[in-house]
Every structure is written in structure tokens, then in C-alpha cells.
Amino acid sequence: MRRCNNSFQAYRYTEMSVLVLLSVLGVVLLYLGLFNNRGAIAGVGIAGLLAAFVLVAADWHLESPLFNGIIQFDTYARSFSLVMIVVTVLLFLFGIDYYAKVKENVAEQYALMVFSLIGGLLICSFTNLVVLFLGIEILSIPLYILAGGKRDSFRSGEAAFKYFLQGSFASGFLLMGLALIYGATASFDLAAIEAFSTALVGGQDMIFLLGLFLTIAGVAFKVAAVPFHFWSPDVYEGAPTLITAFMSTVVKTAAFAAFYRLIANLQLPGAVETMLVVMTICTLFLGNIVALRQTQFKRLMAYSSIAHTGFLLLAFLGTDARTPEVLFYYLGTYAMATVGLFIVLTLAKRAALGDENIRIFRGLFQSNPWIAVATLLMLLSLAGIPLTAGFVAKYRVFVISLTQGYLWTTVVAVVMAIVGIYYYILVVREAFTAQEQESKPIVVAPLNWLVISICGAAVVVLGVMPGLLRM
Amino acid sequence: MIAALLLLIPFLTALLLVTMRPTQARPIALVASLASLAVVLFAWISYTGGTVIHYDYDWVNAWGLRFVVGYDGVGLLMVILTAVVFPFIIGAGYGQPEDRPALFNGLLLFTQSFLYLVFLAQNALLFYIGYELTLIPVFFLLLFWGGADRRAITVRFFIYTLVGGLSLLFGIVYLLIQSGGNGDFTALANLSIPTSTQLWLFWALFLAFAIKLPIFPFHSWQPETYYMAPIQGTMVLGAVMLKMGLYGVYKLVFPIVPAGVEHWQTTVIVLALIGAVYGGVIAFRQSDFKRLVAFSSLSHVGVLCAGLFAWNTYGISGSFYQAFAHAILVLGMLYLVGAMQERTGTTDMGAMGGLKGHAPRLAALFLLVLVNAVALPLTQSFVGEWLMFAGLWQVNGWLTLFALTTIVIGAIYMLYAYQRVMLGPDRANVTLQDAGMRDHLYLVPLIAVTLILGVYPGPILELVDAPVQQLLSSLSVH
Numbered sequence: 038m039r040r041c042n043n044s045f046q047a048y049r050y051t052e053m054s055v056l057v058l059l060s061v062l063g064v065v066l067l068y069l070g071l072f073n074n075r076g077a078i079a080g081v082g083i084a085g086l087l088a089a090f091v092l093v094a095a096d097w098h099l100e101s102p103l104f105n106g107i108i109q110f111d112t113y114a115r116s117f118s119l120v121m122i123v124v125t126v127l128l129f130l131f132g133i134d135y136y137a138k139v140k141e142n143v144a145e146q147y148a149l150m151v152f153s154l155i156g157g158l159l160i161c162s163f164t165n166l167v168v169l170f171l172g173i174e175i176l177s178i179p180l181y182i183l184a185g186g187k188r189d190s191f192r193s194g195e196a197a198f199k200y201f202l203q204g205s206f207a208s209g210f211l212l213m214g215l216a217l218i219y220g221a222t223a224s225f226d227l228a229a230i231e232a233f234s235t236a237l238v239g240g241q242d243m244i245f246l247l248g249l250f251l252t253i254a255g256v257a258f259k260v261a262a263v264p265f266h267f268w269s270p271d272v273y274e275g276a277p278t279l280i281t282a283f284m285s286t287v288v289k290t291a292a293f294a295a296f297y298r299l300i301a302n303l304q305l306p307g308a309v310e311t312m313l314v315v316m317t318i319c320t321l322f323l324g325n326i327v328a329l330r331q332t333q334f335k336r337l338m339a340y341s342s343i344a345h346t347g348f349l350l351l352a353f354l355g356t357d358a359r360t361p362e363v364l365f366y367y368l369g370t371y372a373m374a375t376v377g378l379f380i381v382l383t384l385a386k387r388a389a390l391g392d393e394n395i396r397i398f399r400g401l402f403q404s405n406p407w408i409a410v411a412t413l414l415m416l417l418s419l420a421g422i423p424l425t426a427g428f429v430a431k432y433r434v435f436v437i438s439l440t441q442g443y444l445w446t447t448v449v450a451v452v453m454a455i456v457g458i459y460y461y462i463l464v465v466r467e468a469f470t471a472q473e474q475e476s477k478p479i480v481v482a483p484l485n486w487l488v489i490s491i492c493g494a495a496v497v498v499l500g501v502m503p504g505l506l507r508m
Numbered sequence: 509m510i511a512a513l514l515l516l517i518p519f520l521t522a523l524l525l526v527t528m529r530p531t532q533a534r535p536i537a538l539v540a541s542l543a544s545l546a547v548v549l550f551a552w553i554s555y556t557g558g559t560v561i562h563y564d565y566d567w568v569n570a571w572g573l574r575f576v577v578g579y580d581g582v583g584l585l586m587v588i589l590t591a592v593v594f595p596f597i598i599g600a601g602y603g604q605p606e607d608r609p610a611l612f613n614g615l616l617l618f619t620q621s622f623l624y625l626v627f628l629a630q631n632a633l634l635f636y637i638g639y640e641l642t643l644i645p646v647f648f649l650l651l652f653w654g655g656a657d658r659r660a661i662t663v664r665f666f667i668y669t670l671v672g673g674l675s676l677l678f679g680i681v682y683l684l685i686q687s688g689g690n691g692d693f694t695a696l697a698n699l700s701i702p703t704s705t706q707l708w709l710f711w712a713l714f715l716a717f718a719i720k721l722p723i724f725p726f727h728s729w730q731p732e733t734y735y736m737a738p739i740q741g742t743m744v745l746g747a748v749m750l751k752m753g754l755y756g757v758y759k760l761v762f763p764i765v766p767a768g769v770e771h772w773q774t775t776v777i778v779l780a781l782i783g784a785v786y787g788g789v790i791a792f793r794q795s796d797f798k799r800l801v802a803f804s805s806l807s808h809v810g811v812l813c814a815g816l817f818a819w820n821t822y823g824i825s826g827s828f829y830q831a832f833a834h835a836i837l838v839l840g841m842l843y844l845v846g847a848m849q850e851r852t853g854t855t856d857m858g859a860m861g862g863l864k865g866h867a868p869r870l871a872a873l874f875l876l877v878l879v880n881a882v883a884l885p886l887t888q889s890f891v892g893e894w895l896m897f898a899g900l901w902q903v904n905g906w907l908t909l910f911a912l913t914t915i916v917i918g919a920i921y922m923l924y925a926y927q928r929v930m931l932g933p934d935r936a937n938v939t940l941q942d943a944g945m946r947d948h949l950y951l952v953p954l955i956a957v958t959l960i961l962g963v964y965p966g967p968i969l970e971l972v973d974a975p976v977q978q979l980l981s982s983l984s985v986h
Contacts, residue, residue, distance in 0.1 A: 422644070423637040432633075433571060435681045451678045458670050462647075462663055469651055470659065503568050 070144025196275025211255025355441025377492030411493025710768025784810025823899025830892025
């Protein structure tokens, strides 16, 4: 393979070619919509994503700054990008069945997801805060539309509206924060800001501090950390299930990658550290405790998503060299389990004529034993039971937080992990309880069966051999 | 090779049963469990003392998880116990109604495989993984085949146990960080942890085992779960699962937080004995045979735990010896519960009575199982209890006296149970079948083991003695 030299600049921009490829893919998908050929749309989408995967993966360790150093596709960015692309592929595979009965605008859904993915790739590779903001907007704006994808559904519209309003508010925070940081440091460049924060150690700069607060608040909104989580249960519930799955996997992964990239090398002032600890504890607490009261599966998943945000934030505390790898592993395996579960939900919901109560999983083991076992594995993984990936992920988080000396925060997290097991096990119990009266059986299309199996197998394989998924 | 066979025979058979659903599931499971018993007997014969390590692989080394399996004398005893018990558990199914036998026996064998992992693990995280994994098949055994109110009770059992489990995980992670990421038991035992830390770390580690056993006041999940579970499920819980608690204390608590043990020793003994007496008294009040067995198990386990925490050669050896005896006893008692249920259709002792007239041989078998329960001399329990009380005596005479009352209470409720079931006016009004070929095949070996080991405890005590001596002498060096 030809290696890039200075003499042949264009070839150095392989990363840019990913962004270009995906943008073109989105446009192509939109045009394909004109012919209303659904099979082709998903097929082309998946092919394009796989091509993007190869482009990202092929230059695994290339670390070239792009566009005058505002983007850097380092190992970190590439790893997270790959996870996001893979998850999007799985969701597209699911989409073939999910959109099978939808009459119009299917192409737009796929295209908007691709556009949103581009934003995700940008925010996990930024080295300049302007790109962070742009990326978050590119990520979010398609989502505002997608959340309202079911045009006839009141809830879907409500979700889109809520998400849009609160999202704009968070963007406002973020923008204000970035402006203040610029005011303090006279730069948008991450390295310059890091240098500023290092020089500041021991001193105080209110503008910088306020800037950090607001910026973190803006990003915390995207990861649904308490107290910036209010949008997530309603939006998760109202949005079409496929989009909910997309939000809780791809968007979450991107937001966390961006969050950590932002604060990884900053010397955080004490007040910000405290803010992070408080945010972590509150997120763990609220997410898990409120999830206990949920009987609607999508709301349950929303609060469980908040709870997992808490565990991920726990890995942020302190400065541990292992944090990026743990985040990567956690988010990757969390995404696998979540995608599978949302597909199972869709199928069960269909059989139950739109009901979302966890009771709809009843009889799953009777009618589809293998799907029930896969569901079991994914739920156990979210709960963090050994030999599933979720256990390894939580265990690593605990190791990091204890190494960093956050003894009591870890104790809270352990207690909350127990609470978490409770609400997941209730779903397991439903799936393995026999159905009392006859109702429509849960039908699993071959493609969905494949995706669920992949997700179920992945959480076990990655749990037994965690080395397979590393940066 | 031995370790691989032990882990894989039940696991692969279980996988086969669950996926292929063959019609002859129970015989296949029985053969598999007998095969693993044969392997264990071979391991026992070829065991010459010391700690045998069979495999030592890095798994996720950077995070302290290594696949190290092997056993010392106590570990081997636990492996033997597991191997001996499971053919009986599977065999007990022959008297039970058959409902999805492939799945049922598959789950039983999964449990056995994970139990082997627990008893073979020489790495704290590996131990923890096995410890939690055993819960999964048992969860389904209870959820699918449990009695009334099984949905609520199963979840309670699961969560209760996991509370302990995560507390244990927290303790293990803490220890791992102290040891620089080496999770092997040998490395953890060499840590010198400040006494102030040991005082709370003791509870982080011990809580899991206190719930698993269970000792007072962590026992509230136990009676209902034992009662609700299918008979074979109760056998798994009572005969082997709770022994993980004893073994865990021996492996994870004693060598690692000795100062903590020293500090909390009396507290634990007192709690355990309160549970023992309490369990016995409640057992006396039960009119249901199965509940009685549940509470008697609670009582016995209290004494087991107290003996273990006597923390001397007599106490620890006696506790493990008695653990074996208790497993045999639980199998016998629960089999009888099943046999009664099969014949009278109930486990309520009030509805029984006068069965001896109809079934004299069954009554005789019952009595022979029962003498072990009341720790009559020449039975296995006598040896174990005697050792434990001798051990406790070295700690505190008054506590020993308190503990001895459990023997009296035990004799009372057991003989009273016998009286209500077998003697008195005939209330069953049914033509009962006397003990048949199957009952004899099942109970006679159990009774034989009890009596042989009651007269000749040497083989088992030899296994336990050396590692316990070693443990205690290594602690006095600290």
C-alpha cells in the first residue's frame, strides 16, 4: 500500500475521506429515496458504512492533524469511530425490518442517521473547541428530526419538541462556555487550553472556571448526566424505537468520547473536580433509584442509560491512564447489549399491539428460546453479572475509581449496581415466565434474529475475552 | 487434566441437554455426574498433600484475573462433596413429576460445573466469577419449578445473594489494588493490611458468605426459598451452595484479614449461635416437614459457622467435617420429604401420622437418617459436632454451653417430627407404598456413608488437617 508523503498531500487526508464518503453516502441515500426502493436504501447504507469502516480501520495508527490541526484522528478517535460505525450497521440491519411497513420518508431516516454519525466522528476527533461545537450540532440536529420520525404519533412529536428545546438550551450553555474559555485563554485549541490550565494550577481564574462549568454542562446534557438528564426519559419513550436505540448507543458513545477528550489532559480546578464527583453520585443515584419504579421498558432503558452514564463518569474521576480504554470497552459493550434489547422490545411490542410494559416479554422463552437466552445475556451484561462484558466493564471502572482513591463514591456505585441488578432481573423474570393467556406470538424475522444473536454472543465473547475489544 | 474434566464434563453435558433436549435427559445427566465422581475419586486417590495447581494461565492479567485452578486438602474435600452430592440430587428426580427434564437436569449440571470452578479457583476474581455464576442456573431452577409465590421469592433470593456478592467484589477490588493487581490467593494472603482497614474489610468480604450460609441476621431469604424451591433445588442450595460460604471464609477471609477475624470472632460466633438456637426453636414449631428441614438447616449452619470461627484446628476441621455430614443429611432428609409428598400428596406433618404401620421399612430408613441429624455417636455428625464444640471450648466455655443447647433442641424437633409422621394414630387413611427398591438404592448409600465416616473419620480429617494446620501456623507468624 502506498504510504503518504508530503509530496502527495491528498493521500494524507484519509480521515477526511471518511467524512466525505459518509456525507456523499447521506446524499446518495436521499436520492435513492426518490425511487422508493427500500431494500436498496438499507443495502447501500450498509455498504457505505462498511466502506467507511475499512477506511478508518485501514490507517489504524495514523495520527495526522487535519485542517490546520483542528481535527486529529488518533487511535482514540478511530476506536470510537469504529464502534459507532459498527453499531450503526447493526441498526441499519434492524431498520430493514423496522421500516418495512413504513410508506414514505424511509430514505430520510437512514440519511439523517448517517449525518448524525458524521457529527459523532467529528466530536471524538476534535482538537479545537469549534469543532466540538460544530460536531455536537451536526450530531444533534438530525436527531431532533429523527425523534419526531413518527409523524402521526403525538408522543413522537412531543419527544422531538422537548429534545429540540432542551438541546438548544444546552447548546447555548456550551457556546457560552466556549466563549468564556476563549476569553480566558485566547484560544480554541485544546492543547493551548490544556497548557493554560496547567499554568493555572494553584491559581484562580473565574472566567475560565465558569467557562469550564458551562462547557461541561453542555456536554453533560448530551450524555444525560444528572441534573441535565430531564430530556432523556421522555425523548427515549417518545422517539421511534430505532432512534432511541441510536441515541442510547451511537450518540452516547460519541458524547462520552468527546467529554473525555475535552477534560482528559486539562488540569481541572478543584471546583470542577467536585462538580464531577457530585454529578457522578447524583447520576448513579437518580438513574438507578428511579429505574426501580419503571414498568415501561423504554423508560426503564432511559433511566438505566442514565445509570450507566453514572458508572462511566465514575471512570472519569481522577487521572488514570486506563480511563480511555475502559470507556471504550464499556461503551462498546453497552451499545451491543442495548441494540439487541431494543430490537427484542420492538418485536415484543409488535406482538403486544403497541404495549411497552415489561410484561410484554412474557412467554418469550416459550416461543423463542434462543432469543430469550440472548435477551438474558444482554440483560445480565447490563446488570454486570460475571462472564458477561458488563461485568468486566463495571469491574474495571471500580478498579479505576478505587485506585484513584474515591472510596466512598465507589461504595455508592457498588450499592447502585445492586439496585441496577434488581430492575434488570425483573425483566429477565418476565421473559422467562410463561404466558397466562394466549396472545400473538413474538415473531422474529431472520435478519433481526441475526442481529440479536450477534449482540447476545458479543456480550459473552467480549466478557470472556475482553482483550478482543481494545483500543 | 483432572480440573479440565471436572469443569467440562458437567458443563458440556449440560450444554448438550439444554440445546438438544434429548428424551433420556435424566439418565444422561446421572451418567455425567457419576463420571465426574469417578474423576474426583481418582483425584482423591492420587492426592498426596499440599496444594496441587492444575492450570495456570493468564486470562486478563492486567486486571488481576488469572485462570489458576487447583486444590489443597480443604478444596479437594469440597470438590469431593460436590461430586458425591450431585448424583444423588439428579437421582432424586426419579420420584418427582417430570417437567422439562432436559432443561432441569441441564441447569443442575451447569450448577455443578460452576461449583467446581468455585472450589478449584486459586484466584480471587476467578472464585468470584464462579461464585456469581452458580446463581444463574439456580435462579432458573427456582423460577421454573418453584412452588407458590416463586416469582417474588426467587428475585428476593437473587438480590439478597448479589448484595453479598457485590460487597465481596468491592473487597476483592480493594485487595487487588493493594497487591498491585495480583489476585492469586497466595499473593493476597501475603499482603499486610493495616488493622484499621481489616476491621471494615472483614465485613466487606464476610457479608457475602454470611448471606450465603446464611447466619443470623442475614438469613431472612433462606426459609422461604428452601420451602418454595423444588426438592432437588433445595438439595442444591442446602447440600452444596451454602458450603461455598464456609469455603469462602476459609479461603478469602481467614488468611487475608486475620486481624479483622480476631476482632470480630466473638461477634460472629454469637450471631451464628443465636441463629442456630433460633432456627432450632422455629423448626420445632413447624408443622410442615419441608419447612422443618429448612429451619433445621439454618440451625445446623449456625453451628457450622460458629465452629469455623472458633479459629483453631478443632473448630475448622470439625466445621468442614460437619459440612460433609450436613450435605449427606440434607440429601437424606429432603429425599424423605419428597418420598412423603409422593405418598401422601402433602408435606404437612399434621396430615401424616401413623405411617409406620403402613410403611415399616420407610420408617426404619427415616430413623437411620434421623440419627445423623441428632448427632448420635457413631454417626458422622457426632464426629463433626464433637470437634466443633471442642474447638469452641478453647474460645469460650459459656458460648460452648450455649451451642450445646442446639443439640438438645435438634434432638427434640427431629424426634418430634418422627413422632408426628410415623407414630401415633393413623391419619393418612391411604394405602401407602412401603419403601421400594428406589428408596433403598437412594438412602442406604447415604446411611452407609454416615455410619462409616462416623466410625472411621480418618480419610476426611486427614485431608483437612494439614492445610488447616498450615493456615493457622502462617497466621501466628504474622
